[in-house]
Amino acid sequence: MYLQRRSVIALLIFVPLLSVCAASLARAQSCGTTGLAVQVLGSGGPEMQDKRASTSYLIWENGNARVIVDAGGGSALRFGESGAQMSTVDVFLFSHFHVDHSGDFPALIFSSWFEDRKRPLPLYGPSGNKYMPSTTEFVSELFSEPHGAWRYLSELVEPAAEGNYVLQPHNVAETSTPVLVLRNADMALYAVSVVHGAFPALAWRVEIGGKRIVFSGDTNGDGDGLTQLAMNADLFVAHNAVPEGATGVERRLHMPPSVIGATAGNAHVKQLVLSHRMLRTLGKEKETEAEIRRRYSGPITFANDLDCFPVK
Numbered sequence: 001m002y003l004q005r006r007s008v009i010a011l012l013i014f015v016p017l018l019s020v021c022a023a024s025l026a027r028a029q030s031c032g033t034t035g036l037a038v039q040v041l042g043s044g045g046p047e048m049q050d051k052r053a054s055t056s057y058l059i060w061e062n063g064n065a066r067v068i069v070d071a072g073g074g075s076a077l078r079f080g081e082s083g084a085q086m087s088t089v090d091v092f093l094f095s096h097f098h099v100d101h102s103g104d105f106p107a108l109i110f111s112s113w114f115e116d117r118k119r120p121l122p123l124y125g126p127s128g129n130k131y132m133p134s135t136t137e138f139v140s141e142l143f144s145e146p147h148g149a150w151r152y153l154s155e156l157v158e159p160a161a162e163g164n165y166v167l168q169p170h171n172v173a174e175t176s177t178p179v180l181v182l183r184n185a186d187m188a189l190y191a192v193s194v195v196h197g198a199f200p201a202l203a204w205r206v207e208i209g210g211k212r213i214v215f216s217g218d219t220n221g222d223g224d225g226l227t228q229l230a231m232n233a234d235l236f237v238a239h240n241a242v243p244e245g246a247t248g249v250e251r252r253l254h255m256p257p258s259v260i261g262a263t264a265g266n267a268h269v270k271q272l273v274l275s276h277r278m279l280r281t282l283g284k285e286k287e288t289e290a291e292i293r294r295r296y297s298g299p300i301t302f303a304n305d306l307d308c309f310p311v312k
Contacts, residue, residue, distance in 0.1 A: 109143075121165065
């Protein structure tokens with residue numbers, strides 16, 4: 001039954017995929033074949049008008065995509081344009097489950113189903129509350145039988161024979177100080193809970209190749225956890241979703257430039273990349289940089305889709 005179902009799906013998908021893959025390969029933008037780099041797949045927010053993909057990042061090492069952080073709308077297309085392969089990805093991290101951070105996750109997973117992946121894919125993200133599912137619930141409600149939205153892919157979450165591809169979701173408990181989530185031979189992952197209104201959210205630090213890469217995720221910057229996580233980071237990706245002077249719900253959800261600058265400065269980060277650039281901050285780059293410069297003197301870059309940032 002497994003083989004029969006998979007064969008039918010493959011026949012329906014294979015021919016259209018040939019033309020799509022050819023087009024994607026023609027536009028592929030690689031981050032190089034040596035060294036460590038972060039590629040911004042999605043530099044925008046939830047709005048469609050700015051023609052940016054929503055939040056998503058890739059960490060490349062020696063030409064292989066190793067880590068994905070978030071998968072907002074449009075990021076699956078950018079993933080294809082990057083030339084990356086899901087078969088090389090070691091871990092998938094979520095900051096939280098707003099649509100502009102998770103909407104393309106099913107598309108990426110379905111794409112990966114057609115690759116020659118023979119090992120599990122670990123997924124880590126926040127625990128849930130009444131507003132958001134936990135990471136395990138999120139994956140289950142997408143793919144598990146009998147009620148998952150795409151339960152025809154339930155074999156991706158069911159126990160599999162050794163050597164087969166299966167998703168392995170894990171919840172990260174709320175924590176005000178950075179905690180080690182995973183360590184293996186060549187990578188360590190740390191997370192800390194950050195304030196994003198009432199929504200469970202995490203910031204992430206990936207230690208790989210002797211470097212520290214930190215992703216703020218969406219947060220208003222309250223508390224010391226993010227600064228602790230970002231301490232001495234070689235690259236800090238922060239979200240520029242609101243301008244200075246933001247108030248109300250916007251300010252309760254996101255950090256303005258002054259807070260980004262204070263966090264980067266206090267953490268002594270070596271390079272700052274600004275992403276999640278929403279319409280309300282586009283066109284205000286000079287003001288944003290000036291405010292950050294009051295507290296941080298290192299390199300600052302405003303990210304666009306598919307930009308690559310070497311980590312040296």
